[in-house]
Amino acid sequence: MKSAFILWRKSIFTRLIATFLLIISPIYLVAFFIYNWGINSVKDELKSTMMSQVGFYASNLDTEIQRVNALLFNTLYDSNLTDLSNLITKLSDYDVYRSVNNLQQRLLVLQNSNLYVKNVTAYIPSADMTVSSNTGIGPLNPEELRFFNGARTDAKSQLLFYQDDIYLRALLPLDINYRLEKKMHLLTVTLSIDRIRAALGQLETRQGSGAALLLPDDRLIAPGKMKGDFAARLKAELDSRLERGDSSGSILLKDEGNSYFAVYVRSAYLNTTMVQYVPQEALTEKADRFKTIFVLFSCAAVLIVVLYMLSSFKFIQQPMLKLIRVLRQMEKGNLNVEVTHARNDEFGFLFQRINGMMRNLNQLIDQVYKQQILTQRAELKQLQSQINPHFLYNTYFVLYNMAMTDDFDNVKLFTHQLGSYFQYITRNAAEDVPLHVECDHARTYCDIQSLRFYNRIVVDFGDIPPGYRDKLVPRLILQPVIENAFEHGLSDKKDSGLLTIRFEEEYEGFAITVEDNGPALSDDRVRELNEMLLLESSDAAEMTAIVNIHRRLRLKFGGGSGIVFRHGGNGGLKASIIVRDKEAGTDEEIADRG
Structure with a gap:
């Protein structure tokens, strides 16, 4: 129902x-x-x-x-x-x-x-x-x-x-x-009697009809030979009606599967009853013409309904279904479909406008998409070029000290790590990489920094959830955030420095948290950092890479993804790299859904 x-x-x-x-x-x-x-x-x-x-x-x-x-x-x-x-x-x-x-x-x-x-x-x-x-x-x-x-x-x-x-x-x-x-x-x-029969014969108006005269001595006079069973039924019915005092009326009789309709009139002067009977079909003989007309009218009505349904389906439902199929294709992201319509009617006008709209959308999307790709590539180039000179100086100085102390094993390990590091950030291969590849690069960076800050900083790098190891993410989204923690949160630490990288389940995705135990930041400073992420461009040189990462995540995964700064549990700053499915929506939309 x-x-x-x-x-x-x-x-x-x-x-x-x-x-x-x-x-x-x-x-x-x-x-x-x-x-x-x-x-x-x-x-x-x-x-x-x-x-x-x-x-x-x-x-x-x-x-x-x-x-x-x-x-x-x-x-x-x-x-x-x-x-x-x-x-x-x-x-x-x-x-x-x-x-x-x-x-x-x-x-x-x-x-x-x-x-x-x-x-x-x-x-x-x-x-x-x-x-x-x-x-x-x-x-x-x-x-x-x-x-x-x-x-x-x-x-x-x-x-x-x-x-x-x-x-x-x-x-x-x-x-x-x-x-x-x-x-x-x-x-x-x-x-x-023969002449009376002849007179009664004039009442035989159609095949199977007849007339009779019931005499006071219970004889029934009829023009032709009447079947005994039918005559007996007719006389019995007439006697019954006359006993009730009905001087005239109609009777329905059946004989050998045939039905008859009879009318009778009693004569008080002669004490006789005259009756005329006809087959039941005679009553509907002329009515059958009405029946034929009604059947033809019914057939015409059904034909009209069928023709109306077919024409409505052809001229309204079919174009409507065609339009619905096109709109469903558009919902799935296929904007290369084109709807055709042979007739020059309202649907033809509508379909022409839809085709024009999809061509314009394709052009605009193509332009915006290309612009975004170029922008992302430029930002990635800029991010790759933002290699901190101090990082180079410090790594070369560490390498020099190892060589001077004849620590050739660490020299080999350290040079291998540096090679892997620079190979990853400078190559122009795929812009999206599996999460475990991005994390391996970040681990390499952490190992290099651990040698630089030997006995001053400890790095606690958590394990990736198995379900997200092969999740494709943009390159260089984790290492710059870790670098920011080293340079601005832990660089002044003389000892007991702690950097924690954890992976946490999120609504429709996951989050990578990078937390240090550096100096505590005020609420205004944390709010200022989050607001800088929303700006199209940032004047702060140290925030340029972070803003680029934030924008790339939002372009890739939607408004619910990006970077969020919070107070850390160890007193320093906590940066969360949030990756959600694009359909999950923004934080406000997720909150509204409960």
Whole structure:
């Protein structure tokens, strides 16, 4: 979590991408809501359309049946029918024929007046006959007559079911026993199931859809052959809804892995229920268009994000990474790198300025470096030329005394030491030497001075720490400091002179301390000596070599290195030659770090 926050906080590219995603997300969410709203709207519209269709066909069937019932009851009081029923014994054969013919014509008109009527029949018990719109005069079936006289129905339309046919009847509102006893006439209309199926077939609007009519006798009329399992599930679901009092609504059904959506409307007049069903996919058929559009929009959004990320990476992140790599090379001290940019944009302008800046830096560094090298070499030449004439006189005088006393062994040793000494300070080889080589030269110098100050001064030269023996240091940084101690601290000592050279661990480096037991110096004098080290040049001849050493150490190892003067523990002066790694910093910076 923390690393992710740091990446967000530090990477411009990451923030650009995140910002772009935050901008495009609301647009995508709006599109998603529009997509869902569109799908739901299409589904609701299809449901509404189906409900309207079913309601229209159910209402149309009610209307047609009501019209048939009205015509049927009007025909019940037709004069020809009443004459045949009440005056059959008084009519002549011609009158009977004429009345039957007129009645049949009236029944035929009733049949042809409606699409759903298949046959109209008049039952005349007093004449022991029936008159049909299709077949004319026929025998009376007592069983049929008794059924139609006594049958009861909950439908207002007097819808009856007899021997797999659907009937409407019209009879006088009298007691059944009275009607049978007086042989009262009645009328029936046979409805065409095939025509009802044909009408329901108009609701089959797409592949796999269909419609059905649930009759009061629990029969289900459908245009085609309906699977038994599906029909049973549909009837069971409709019965359940009707028992709850739902006169209309929608149903979800499954059959052999297929899902269906159905709407139904109940007719209180006919006591029937009309239902229309479609496959579940039909609800999403038009919605799939929205889905396709949404998928295309999603792909376009992803493509836009990818293109934005690629373009941002190409035009922003790549130049930024290139700039970071160049800056890291500069941090490592490599100023010879050059950054290129093909486009003439803001990064091109920036890179041109960086390249120009690095060229100028290289020129300035080259100039300053060469100047420093020349200065160091001049200072080294000056240091090498500062051979104290008194040192020469004194060493020659010591050599003379040895020769006069025939001390040839010491003469050989002393001349060898002098040769090594002058060879080291006069050679123009490498300016940096290992620490142990510089210390060997200083030891040689101390041995020469010990012979000069025989029985007056003792030199205690400590061992070099093993870890720093091969540390490269500038030449002639230790011997001039020791020489300064001999000449200014111990030269007046008649006896008991002590010079101590020690190596001490320091923060990020080491220190070489040169301490004498000469005359004590005041605090002001010690402070004055330290201040002289900070001057560009010193008027004091005896300090010139020391100042040169101090400056060379600081140039080589940084501001934390150099020479520091302090009061010695034996009463004299203590000079510390401090050598630190260049990255350690100054004393103040080290103190701030604790």
